[in-house]
Amino acid sequence: MRNPDVGAxxxxxxxxxxxxKWLTVSYILCGLYAWWRRPESRFGPLMVAAGFANFVSTLxxxxxxxxxxxxxxxxxxxxxxxxxxxxxxxxxHLRDSFERALVASAxxxxxxxxxxxxxxxxFFGPHNLLEITANEDAALLTLRVALLTMSAFCLAAVGVLLxxxxxxxxxxxxxxxxxxxxxxxxxxxxxxxxxxxxxGPAVRQIRWATFATLGLAPLVFLAxxxxxxxxxxxxxxxxxxxxxxxAPGDLRxxxxxxxxxxxxxxxxxxxxxxxxxxxxxxxxxxxxxxxxAITLIDRDGEHVAALIHDPAxxxxxxxxxxxQAAAGIALExxxxxxxxxxxxxxxxxxxxxxxxxxxxxxxxxxRNLHDGAQQRLIALSLNLxxxxxxxxxxxxxxxxxxxxxxxxxxxxxxxxxxxxxxxPAVVSGHGLAxxxxxxxxxxxxxxxxxxxxxxRLPEQLELAAYYVVSESLxxxxxxxxxxxxxxDVAKENGELVLEIVDDGIGGADSERGxxxxxxxxxxxxxxxxxxxxxxxxGGTRVRAEIPCR
Numbered sequence: 001m002r003n004p005d006v007g008a009x010x011x012x013x014x015x016x017x018x019x020x021k022w023l024t025v026s027y028i029l030c031g032l033y034a035w036w037r038r039p040e041s042r043f044g045p046l047m048v049a050a051g052f053a054n055f056v057s058t059l060x061x062x063x064x065x066x067x068x069x070x071x072x073x074x075x076x077x078x079x080x081x082x083x084x085x086x087x088x089x090x091x092x093h094l095r096d097s098f099e100r101a102l103v104a105s106a107x108x109x110x111x112x113x114x115x116x117x118x119x120x121x122x123f124f125g126p127h128n129l130l131e132i133t134a135n136e137d138a139a140l141l142t143l144r145v146a147l148l149t150m151s152a153f154c155l156a157a158v159g160v161l162l163x164x165x166x167x168x169x170x171x172x173x174x175x176x177x178x179x180x181x182x183x184x185x186x187x188x189x190x191x192x193x194x195x196x197x198x199x200g201p202a203v204r205q206i207r208w209a210t211f212a213t214l215g216l217a218p219l220v221f222l223a224x225x226x227x228x229x230x231x232x233x234x235x236x237x238x239x240x241x242x243x244x245x246x247a248p249g250d251l252r253x254x255x256x257x258x259x260x261x262x263x264x265x266x267x268x269x270x271x272x273x274x275x276x277x278x279x280x281x282x283x284x285x286x287x288x289x290x291x292x293a294i295t296l297i298d299r300d301g302e303h304v305a306a307l308i309h310d311p312a313x314x315x316x317x318x319x320x321x322x323x324q325a326a327a328g329i330a331l332e333x334x335x336x337x338x339x340x341x342x343x344x345x346x347x348x349x350x351x352x353x354x355x356x357x358x359x360x361x362x363x364x365x366x367r368n369l370h371d372g373a374q375q376r377l378i379a380l381s382l383n384l385x386x387x388x389x390x391x392x393x394x395x396x397x398x399x400x401x402x403x404x405x406x407x408x409x410x411x412x413x414x415x416x417x418x419x420x421x422x423x424p425a426v427v428s429g430h431g432l433a434x435x436x437x438x439x440x441x442x443x444x445x446x447x448x449x450x451x452x453x454x455x456r457l458p459e460q461l462e463l464a465a466y467y468v469v470s471e472s473l474x475x476x477x478x479x480x481x482x483x484x485x486x487x488d489v490a491k492e493n494g495e496l497v498l499e500i501v502d503d504g505i506g507g508a509d510s511e512r513g514x515x516x517x518x519x520x521x522x523x524x525x526x527x528x529x530x531x532x533x534x535x536x537x538g539g540t541r542v543r544a545e546i547p548c549r
Contacts, residue, residue: 019211020058023078027051027085030218038317042092043085047218050081068126072118076110076150079189082214083157086182089221099160106153113146147193154190158183181213181220188213252279259320261310269303276306284308295320381408424466432462436469436489443473445485445502452490461546464522465489465498468530468544471519472500480504480540491548495528498544508534519544 028051035044057078059071084103087094094100118130122139161183188210195203256264267276267284276284286294286306293311297304313320384401427435433451440447456462469487476482482504489498508516520530528546 017058017061019208019215020054022215023211024051024055024058026215026218027054030222033222041090043088043090044092046081046085046088046092047221050078050085053081054078063126065127065129069118069129072123072128073111073115073130076114076146077107079150079154079193080106080110082189082217083154083186086186086217087157087160089182102153102156102160106150109146109149109153113142113149117142117146144197147197151190151193151197154186154193158186158190161186181217185210185213185217255307259307259309259313261313263310265308267306267308269305271303377408381405384408424463424470427462427466428459431456432465432489435462435466436487439466439470439473440487443485444477445473445480445482447473447485447487449487450489451487453496454491457496457548461496461526461548464526464528464546465496465544467522468498468519468542469500471516472542475508475516476500476502476504476540479508480506482539494548496544496546496548498542498546500542501539503539505536506534506538506540507536508532508540516542 027047031044031047031049031051033044034041034047038044053074057071057075059067060075062068062071080103083106084094087099087103094103115130117139118128119132120136120139120142121128121131121134122136123131188206192203192206192210195206252264252266255266256262265278265284267278267286269275270277276286278284284306286308292308293313295307295309295313297307307320384405424435426438433453436449436451440449457465469489473485473487476485480502482502485500485502487498487500489496491497516530516532523530523544523546526546528544530542530544532540532542534540
């Protein structure tokens, strides 16, 4: 950090020496603490190396030729180590190939440019052992190139830090403060070198400010370490919450509070399905979570769950480990709940497929009746009409033919009713509103109908609604002894809501009667709900709520 050529402008030796010693001591001590707290991380040793390199550079203040030459040769190395420390926080690893190339290039440039400069001499004090020829102009030019090059590396590192800062969430404000402190330190180094390269008027003041800023960085880092340790005390609160056996839905909230991450999500491993799922049993693809970090949780050597969280939490592995250990049993319970929901979802899907297959079969049967038996009966009736025209003078034969035609007409009507019950073609052709109007018109009990639907709905939904109304009106006619009935159909809050009410004797049994139970299956297959209120002597009320999605 010291450049003897501009030594007169760099401030009082005692103040500078004290600041330099502070840099050395603070980085080494904080690095040792970080090394002790997180022995698996390279960050602590890196901080120690930065402090030691700063000490080696101060050897340029000695009067011994060897130590003087060594200190001068490594004079530009400490800023590169500071840059390396700032970019490698908190794991000690650089994050991508660009950062690795940037730091490696800075190391090479720091040593190569300083050694090249030393070959041209221009130093005062002890003998420079690397001097080959005395050329003050070349030495000054090389010095300026070296200082400006180091400034460029520092500013590039500032750009990297600012890009990282944009990805930090507000809940990680302590991390953002660290990034800001690191960025300010690098900016101060760059300003110092640029000012020194061109003999700026405020080199001394900038140098002091640079030392002060770099000296504060390890303190900010130490405060962050202590805060992380205090944050882990929130695991105690998590233990208390888990002791009360929270519901699986509340477990996520408890973990989010302990980790200070409101965006936290949980995905549970379902071994029978070999996939992750949320609490509702819906599959979760961990590969599709851009911008999120994933921590897998095992229990007794088996997958249990995955935490999907803010990537900044990866900087606090102890906190993550503590939360995982505390929540192990609760997560296992949550996994069982998610597995149950997945099985229920599978059951719903299976029931929906059964209902759909049955409906397809009914539609095929209705079509066969319409195109087969009904058409043959119609053709037979026409043939009998033609035959009657050929038979003259025999009233008995004519009467017999008329009777046969009446029987055929009655059979046609019965077939049409059967076909309509098997599959109401009017629903497919004209929609639910028209189909319900026809049901109300054919009902033997007077029906007050109110249908408020705009446009068509999905056919499965319309068919389910039709059968609910049709079966209810049939039950009213057969069992209710009602004098009036009312149908209300409307869309409310994204659901199709049907109500069929009568003034009969009540007492319908939705469990023992196959008709209402079948309607409930059909409605529930569409994620809907069917309820029946049937007090004795108070009429019956059937209400179906079916999502319109």
